[in-house]
Amino acid sequence: MHSVSxxxxxxxxxxxxxxxxxxxxxxxxxxKNIELxxxxxxxxxxxxxxxxxxxxxxxxxxxxxxxxxxSGFVIAVKDIIxxxxxxxxxxxxxxxxxxxxxxxxxxxxxxxxxxxxxxxxNCDEFAMGSSGENSSIGKTLNPVNEAKxxxxxxxxxxxxxxxNFSMGSLGTDTGGSIRQPAGFCGIVGLKxxxxxxxxxxxxxxxxxxxxxxxxxxxxxxxxxxxxVIAGHDPLDSTSANIPVPNYxxxxxxxxxxxxxxxxxxxxxxxxxxxxxxxxxxxxxxxxSKGVKFVEVSLPHTEYTIPAYYILTTAEASSNLARYDGAxxxxxxxxxNTMEEMFVNSRSEGFGNEVxxxxxxxxxxxxxxxxxxxxxxxxxxxxxxxxxxxDVFKNVDCLLTPTSPTxxxxxxxxxxxxxxMYLSDIYTVSVNLAGLPxxxxxxxxxxxNLPIGIQLIGKHFDEQTLLKIADVCENNLN
Numbered sequence: 001m002h003s004v005s006x007x008x009x010x011x012x013x014x015x016x017x018x019x020x021x022x023x024x025x026x027x028x029x030x031x032k033n034i035e036l037x038x039x040x041x042x043x044x045x046x047x048x049x050x051x052x053x054x055x056x057x058x059x060x061x062x063x064x065x066x067x068x069x070x071s072g073f074v075i076a077v078k079d080i081i082x083x084x085x086x087x088x089x090x091x092x093x094x095x096x097x098x099x100x101x102x103x104x105x106x107x108x109x110x111x112x113x114x115x116x117x118x119x120x121x122n123c124d125e126f127a128m129g130s131s132g133e134n135s136s137i138g139k140t141l142n143p144v145n146e147a148k149x150x151x152x153x154x155x156x157x158x159x160x161x162x163x164n165f166s167m168g169s170l171g172t173d174t175g176g177s178i179r180q181p182a183g184f185c186g187i188v189g190l191k192x193x194x195x196x197x198x199x200x201x202x203x204x205x206x207x208x209x210x211x212x213x214x215x216x217x218x219x220x221x222x223x224x225x226x227x228v229i230a231g232h233d234p235l236d237s238t239s240a241n242i243p244v245p246n247y248x249x250x251x252x253x254x255x256x257x258x259x260x261x262x263x264x265x266x267x268x269x270x271x272x273x274x275x276x277x278x279x280x281x282x283x284x285x286x287x288s289k290g291v292k293f294v295e296v297s298l299p300h301t302e303y304t305i306p307a308y309y310i311l312t313t314a315e316a317s318s319n320l321a322r323y324d325g326a327x328x329x330x331x332x333x334x335x336n337t338m339e340e341m342f343v344n345s346r347s348e349g350f351g352n353e354v355x356x357x358x359x360x361x362x363x364x365x366x367x368x369x370x371x372x373x374x375x376x377x378x379x380x381x382x383x384x385x386x387x388x389x390d391v392f393k394n395v396d397c398l399l400t401p402t403s404p405t406x407x408x409x410x411x412x413x414x415x416x417x418x419x420m421y422l423s424d425i426y427t428v429s430v431n432l433a434g435l436p437x438x439x440x441x442x443x444x445x446x447x448n449l450p451i452g453i454q455l456i457g458k459h460f461d462e463q464t465l466l467k468i469a470d471v472c473e474n475n476l477n
Contacts, residue, residue, distance in 0.1 A: 076119055131414070180452075398455070
């Protein structure tokens with residue numbers, strides 16, 4: 001049997017079932033890995049007994065030839081997605097003891113496909129962060145190098161796959177929170193088109209940006225997860241009623257006549273030279289497969305970070321107003337009046353980064369500043385969307401870096417929020433435009449840290465990204 005370190009769902013499917021590669025055996029190995037490396041702090045909660053019970057049940061069903069789409073697929077879930085009867089903390093003190101009353105649509109779909117949910121993963125509080133250092137239960141470490149950040153906000157979900165605690169995981173991407181940690185941890189991370197995957201049961205950070213998506217060790221497993229969780233959901237008004245393709249069927253290795261754009265704004269002097277070199281090598285490889293490359297321009301790129309942080313903090317300010325100590329979550333015991341209860345509950349429950357974003361969002365929405373900031377940022381968002389639509393008239397997708405650097409040191413950017421925000425410079429534009437994008441591994445730098453490169457696609461064209469990713473992986477292997 002393959003070691004768990006290289007285990008994929010294809011490995012599982014291609015083996016004859018026996019005691020060594022039973023679902024139970026696989027789950028037990030993952031649980032052992034989690035225990036051995038619990039210092040990684042990838043989980044807020046591990047479902048030991050439930051995972052074992054579900055593994056035994058799946059083994060029995062497989063013996064009866066009752067196989068479903070993800071039978072035996074072991075998956076971890078970011079602790080910002082609802083699972084009925086399980087804690088839903090968002091890695092925040094304000095929701096420390098909150099238990100979800102229902103399953104998110106993506107969870108219901110995973111359960112229906114017979115996937116095994118092994119636990120809830122750590123993250124930056126309310127998905128606000130780029131390093132995995134803003135959690136109320138402590139930072140997540142990068143399994144590749146424990147002195148480095150794993151990226152954020154889906155830090156635990158990326159670490160769980162990279163450390164071989166699960167075959168795949170679910171994260172959320174508001175401005176790069178799947179792709180950036182995937183790049184830092186050397187795995188695949190896919191942010192679907194906005195509306196491709198239901199957000200019902202996802203705790204909102206910025207509702208017009210948030211999207212659930214998969215992490216995996218390879219693009220085929222990412223495709224499998226996406227095919228299960230994607231699709232229209234009447235419970236989510238932003239869910240698109242567009243058919244979901246059979247992604248695996250389209251991953252046939254044929255890239256002839258594809259045209260890929262290289263946005264000149266993404267390849268300036270701020271890009272790490274080793275990442276640039278890695279991309280150049282990938283371009284040469286793809287050219288050998290018949291892909292054509294053309295330089296393109298996204299002229300409003302310089303405005304993406306300010307527009308993103310104005311709009312997302314505004315939406316966060318509105319979405320997080322519900323955590324007031326009155327209805328659910330943490331309630332301060334040090335209050336004499338209702339106003340004191342509101343103020344003290346939020347002051348005690350929220351961490352510094354969440355407070356910072358609530359304050360920024362409240363400011364840009366306030367009387368006298370709405371037109372100067374929020375309204376102007378919405379206009380810029382439309383211009384950024386138009387940049388992509390214009391470019392996609394001539395190319396099938398774009399190839400860019402995922403991040404300007406590889407994983408940085410723990411604590412390196414915590415005292416400089418602006419520098420931290422700039423680590424998402426290549427990813428936030430995708431969320432502003434609602435496009436699909438994937439980060440895939442592309443070798444390592446001189447310090448043996450993973451390099452991630454990003455493919456950005458047209459609306460609802462995840463299959464082109466997955467097809468290219470699959471070919472690139474085979475070359476890397």
